[in-house]
Amino acid sequence: MIKDTILRAGDIALKWFRNDPENWEKEDGSLISKVDIEINNLLMKILKKNNPNFGWLSEETEDDKSRLTNEVTYVVDPLDGTKAFLEGKKEFSISIALVKNGEPISGIVYSPSTKEIFESEKGKGSWKNNKQIKISKYKELSGCRMVAFKPMFSHPSWKKPWPDMLIENKNSVAYRMALVASGEFDAMMALNSKNDWDIAAGDLLITEAGGIVSQHNNTKMKYNDLSTKKPSVIGSNLKIYNEIINKVKDLKL
Numbered sequence: 410m411i412k413d414t415i416l417r418a419g420d421i422a423l424k425w426f427r428n429d430p431e432n433w434e435k436e437d438g439s440l441i442s443k444v445d446i447e448i449n450n451l452l453m454k455i456l457k458k459n460n461p462n463f464g465w466l467s468e469e470t471e472d473d474k475s476r477l478t479n480e481v482t483y484v485v486d487p488l489d490g491t492k493a494f495l496e497g498k499k500e501f502s503i504s505i506a507l508v509k510n511g512e513p514i515s516g517i518v519y520s521p522s523t524k525e526i527f528e529s530e531k532g533k534g535s536w537k538n539n540k541q542i543k544i545s546k547y548k549e550l551s552g553c554r555m556v557a558f559k560p561m562f563s564h565p566s567w568k569k570p571w572p573d574m575l576i577e578n579k580n581s582v583a584y585r586m587a588l589v590a591s592g593e594f595d596a597m598m599a600l601n602s603k604n605d606w607d608i609a610a611g612d613l614l615i616t617e618a619g620g621i622v623s624q625h626n627n628t629k630m631k632y633n634d635l636s637t638k639k640p641s642v643i644g645s646n647l648k649i650y651n652e653i654i655n656k657v658k659d660l661k662l
Contacts, residue, residue, distance in 0.1 A: 411505055411517055412528070414455045418448045418503050419521030422488065426522060427497045440491045445469050448487035448503065456483055456505075463507070466633060468606045474635070481509045482633045486606040490581030499523055504583035506609035511631040516610030518587040527587040527614050535590050535618040542591040544620035544645075550574065550652040553595035556585045561600060569656070582642070586611025589644050590618040596645035598653060600625060600662060605637040615644045623650075625657040 425444045432442035449469035457465060460483075464476030467485040476482045483505065488494060490501035499522035507515040514531040527542075529535040535542050547553055551572035558578050562571040577594070579585045585597045586608065609632050612622045623629055625641035640662040643653055 410459055411456065411515070412526070414452060415503055415505055415517055415519045415526070417455075418451055418487065419519050421448050421451065422494070422501070422503065422521045426494065430495070432491075432495055440495060441469070442488070442491055442495060444494070445488045445491055449485070452483075452485055452487060452505070456485075464633065466508075466605060466637065468604065472637070476633060477635065481507055481514075484508050484513070484605050484609040484632060486583060489583045489607060490579070493580035498580065500579040500581050500584055502581045502584040502587070504606065504610045506605075506613065506632070508605075508609055508632045511633060513609045513613040513632060516613035518583045518610050518614065520581075520584055520587070525587070527590060529590070529610075529613045529617040531613065531617070533617070535614045537587075537591045542618050544590065544615065544618045545592040545595040546646065547595045548646075548648045550596075550649050553649055554593075556588055556594040556597045557599065561598075567656075571656070582607045583611045586622075586642075586644055587614050589620065590614035592618075596643075596649045596653065598625075598641075598643045598657075600641045600657065600660065602638050602640055602662075603642050604639070605632045608639065608642050611644070612642075620644055620646050621650045623654075625654070625660055625662060627654050627658055 430442045464479030464482030486504040494501040503519045506513045516529045518527045555574045559576045622644040
């Protein structure tokens with residue numbers, strides 16, 4: 410049911426992709442479009458109707474905190490990478506997770522423009538387009554394929570320089586995490602705040618593919634808490650993860 414619904418949401422995104430949808434700035438300066446709202450309304454209508462006892466946390470729905478009383482909560486980003494979407498870039502996605510007792514138990518990230526659908530279920534693995542995926546086995550930070558904001562690594566405040574890496578950015582954090590889960594990239598990192606809806610599904614994708622996800626200070630994520638903000642997110646296999654943590658764990662974010 411969730412898969413069918415996210416595919417329908419993807420059709421809405423593709424209908425408006427490169428078609429100049431109405432958009433505006435939120436109070437925090439980030440972009441939102443009528444497409445974000447249309448997808449959010451579709452997902453909420455179908456998913457909540459099918460599971461009325463589940464809580465709801467979405468980037469585009471006002472959070473009344475009622476989700477805190479539910480055992481299971483939908484954590485949804487209707488359009489992750491709105492800026493890229495509005496610029497006509499393909500790196501946007503739709504992300505849905507089910508969270509129970511602070512942990513994701515099911516996750517799905519769909520990239521409509523590339524027809525990639527990533528799915529995971531706790532204890533059962535991760536899949537891309539119905540084929541099981543595994544985290545990369547590349548063993549060191551040097552030379553790895555990193556999906557992140559490239560200028561971050563050359564910032565003058567680093568005590569020691571980062572090794573040479575093959576760095577690409579994708580505007581959607583959920584999509585970045587999905588690409589790491591599938592082994593197409595070896596690691597991902599964001600050292601700015603992210604919300605539960607950005608990363609909950611991607612977290613499960615990576616961990617079920619054999620990787621590890623945490624904040625920069627090696628703190629495991631807990632979702633559907635009173636605050637939905639996390640200061641950072643890192644995801645990789647254990648070898649590269651440990652190297653990254655050693656470089657960033659003392660940062661004050």
